[in-house]
Amino acid sequence: MELTLKIRMNEKLxxxxxxxxxxxxxIIRQSIILIHKSGLEAFTFKKLAKAIGTTEAGVYRYxxxxxxxxxxxxxxxxxxxxxxxxxxxxxxxxxxxxLKKIIQILGTPVKDxxxxxxxxxxxxxxxxxxxxAKVYLTRHVSTDNKLRFFKPYKDLCAxxxxxxxxxxxxxxxxxxLASTLVEMAHQxxxxxxxxxxLTDFGxxxxxxxxxxFLEHFVFASLSASEKKQSKKxx
Amino acid sequence: MELTLKIRMNEKLxxxxxxxxxxxxxIIRQSIILIHKSGLEAFTFKKLAKAIGTTEAGVYRYxxxxxxxxxxxxxxxxxxxxxxxxxxxxxxxxxxxxLKKIIQILGTPVKDxxxxxxxxxxxxxxxxxxxxAKVYLTRHVSTDNKLRFFKPYKDLCAxxxxxxxxxxxxxxxxxxLASTLVEMAHQxxxxxxxxxxLTDFGxxxxxxxxxxFLEHFVFASLSASEKKQSKKxx
DNA sequence: AAATATTTAATAGTATTACTATCATTCATA
DNA sequence: TATGAATGATAGTAATACTATTAAATATTT
Numbered sequence: 343m344e345l346t347l348k349i350r351m352n353e354k355l356x357x358x359x360x361x362x363x364x365x366x367x368x369i370i371r372q373s374i375i376l377i378h379k380s381g382l383e384a385f386t387f388k389k390l391a392k393a394i395g396t397t398e399a400g401v402y403r404y405x406x407x408x409x410x411x412x413x414x415x416x417x418x419x420x421x422x423x424x425x426x427x428x429x430x431x432x433x434x435x436x437x438x439x440x441l442k443k444i445i446q447i448l449g450t451p452v453k454d455x456x457x458x459x460x461x462x463x464x465x466x467x468x469x470x471x472x473x474x475a476k477v478y479l480t481r482h483v484s485t486d487n488k489l490r491f492f493k494p495y496k497d498l499c500a501x502x503x504x505x506x507x508x509x510x511x512x513x514x515x516x517x518x519l520a521s522t523l524v525e526m527a528h529q530x531x532x533x534x535x536x537x538x539x540l541t542d543f544g545x546x547x548x549x550x551x552x553x554x555f556l557e558h559f560v561f562a563s564l565s566a567s568e569k570k571q572s573k574k575x576x
Numbered sequence: 577m578e579l580t581l582k583i584r585m586n587e588k589l590x591x592x593x594x595x596x597x598x599x600x601x602x603i604i605r606q607s608i609i610l611i612h613k614s615g616l617e618a619f620t621f622k623k624l625a626k627a628i629g630t631t632e633a634g635v636y637r638y639x640x641x642x643x644x645x646x647x648x649x650x651x652x653x654x655x656x657x658x659x660x661x662x663x664x665x666x667x668x669x670x671x672x673x674x675l676k677k678i679i680q681i682l683g684t685p686v687k688d689x690x691x692x693x694x695x696x697x698x699x700x701x702x703x704x705x706x707x708x709a710k711v712y713l714t715r716h717v718s719t720d721n722k723l724r725f726f727k728p729y730k731d732l733c734a735x736x737x738x739x740x741x742x743x744x745x746x747x748x749x750x751x752x753l754a755s756t757l758v759e760m761a762h763q764x765x766x767x768x769x770x771x772x773x774l775t776d777f778g779x780x781x782x783x784x785x786x787x788x789f790l791e792h793f794v795f796a797s798l799s800a801s802e803k804k805q806s807k808k809x810x
Numbered sequence: 811a812a813a814t815a816t817t818t819a820a821t822a823g824t825a826t827t828a829c830t831a832t833c834a835t836t837c838a839t840a
Numbered sequence: 841t842a843t844g845a846a847t848g849a850t851a852g853t854a855a856t857a858c859t860a861t862t863a864a865a866t867a868t869t870t
Contacts, residue, residue: 365818381714384715386855388857397821399819399821399859402859478770487771515792516776517776518777521774522793525763529756540730541752559796562799563793566795566796621829631847633850641829
C-alpha cells in the first residue's frame with residue numbers, strides 16, 4: 343500500500359496551486375533543492391525556471407514572488423513536522439514522555455522520509471534552520487499574519503505549549519517556552535555547526551548533546567515553576 | 577564634561593573607516609534611520625546616498641555592500657551593549673544579582689542614550705531584533721566568521737556565559753544558555769509585538785513580563801542543574 | 811466539424827538593484 | 841606650488857524582479 347501525505351496549504355500563498363500540476367510540483371521540488379544548495383539570496387526564479395526547463399513567467403504564474411514561495415515551503419515543513427509529532431506521540435499517555443519525544447524530534451535533523459514523493463524533508467530541515475526566521479522577519483509580518491501565513495508554525499507551537507501545560511498546569515509561560523524551544527532546536531543546531539563557540543557542543547556535531555540541553559532547560563523551567571512561583575507573584 | 581564613546585570596529589568590515597570623516601558618520605547615521613524605517617530589504621545604497629546628499633559611488637567607497645554595512649551596524653550594537661553591561665554590573669559582587677541585571681538590560685528596549693552623537697541606540701535595538709539574525713544567516717557565515725565579524729556578538733555571549741558559570745560553576749551549558757538568553761531577549765520581544773500568540777505576554781507590550789520569563793528560565797536551569805546532574809550523567 | 815472561448819506557454823520588455831569605472835574638483839598638507 | 845586624499849558627477853553593466861504581449865494548445869459550444 344502506498345500512502346501519500348497531502349498537506350492542505352493556505353490558498354493565499356500561491357496564485358495557482360502547485361500541488362495540482364506536474365509543473366507546480368516540479369517548482370516545489372526544485373526550489374527546495376536550489377535554496378538548499380545556494381541559499382535564499384542566490385535563489386532566483388530565473389535560475390529555478392532554467393533548472394526545471396520552463397520560463398520565468400511560468401514560475402510567476404504559480405507564485406507572486408520568491409518570498410511567498412519560501413513561506414510556502416517553510417509552512418509546509420511546519421505542518422509536516424506537526425503531523426510527524428502527532429503520529430509519534432499520539433499513543434503516549436505520560437505528558438513528560440511525550441514532551442521528551444517532541445524535543446527529540448525537534449532536535450534531530452531529519453534523516454529521511456518516505457511520506458511524500460516530491461518533497462525532500464532532509465533538505466527542508468536545513469532550509470528551515472537557515473532561512474526559516476526570514477519568513478517572519480519582514481516589514482509585512484502583520485499583513486502576512488492576517489493572511490494566516492504563520493498558522494502552521496503557530497499550530498505547532500500551540501501543540502507544544504499544550505503538552506507543556508499538561509506536564510505542569512500551573513506553569514505560566516507555556517507559549518513562550520514552546521516558541522523558545524522550537525526556535526532553539528534549530529538555532530543551537532545552526533550555531534553548533536557554524537559558530538560552535540556559542541554552544542557547549544563543540545564541533546562534535548552531535549545533536550544528542552543538544553537534545554540533552556533542550557530537555558534540561560525545558561524540564562528545569564517546568565519543575566522550578568511550582569517552587570518559585572510564590573516568590574515572583576506580587 | 578562630554579564623553580564620547582568610541583568603539584573600535586573590525587577593519588575588514590569597511591573599505592574606508594566611516595568614523596573618520598563627516599560623510600562616513602552620515603552614512604552610519606542615515607543607514608540606521610533608513611533601515612529602521614523601511615527594513616533591510618527596501619534599503620539600498622542609492623536611497624541612502626540620496627538621503628545624505630551624496631552619490632551611490634560615494635557610499636561604495638566606504639562599504640563593499642549593504643550586508644557589510646549591516647554587519648557593521650549590528651556589531652557596533654553588540655559592542656555597545658557589552659560595554660553598557662560592563663558599566664552597569666562592574667560593581668556588583670553577587671553573580672546572581674549581576675545576571676539579573678544583565679537580563680534586565682537585554683530585555684529592555686533601549687530608551688535613549690547619550691553616549692554617542694551620531695548613533696541612535698534606540699533605533700539600533702529595533703534593527704537588531706528585526707535584522708540581527710540575517711547577519712549570520714548567510715551562506716558565507718564561515719568566511720565571515722574567519723574574518724572575525726561575529727567577535728562582538730561572541731564576546732557578549734561569552735561574558736554572559738561567564739556570569740552564568742559564576743552563579744553555578746557546575747552548570748554544563750553556560751554557553752548555549754547564554755546565546756539562548758541573548759537571542760530570546762530579542763526574539764520574544766519581536767513575537768510579543770508582532771506574533772503575540774507565540775508568547776504569554778499578550779499585546780501588553782510590557783517587557784516586564786518577558787524579563788520575568790527570561791529570569792525564570794535562566795535561574796530554573798541553573799538551580800535544577802545541581803539536582804538533576806547526577807541523573808543525566810551516565 | 812467549425813467557431814469560439816479559455817487556458818497555458820514563450821517572447822520580449824521595463825524598472826530597479828548592485829555594483830564598477832572614469833574623470834574632474836575641492837581642500838588640506840609638504 | 842606640487843601632491844595627494846576625499847569627494848562629486850556621470851556613465852555604464854549585469855543581474856534581478858517583475859509585466860505585458862503575443863502565440864499555441866485545449867476545451868467547449870453550436
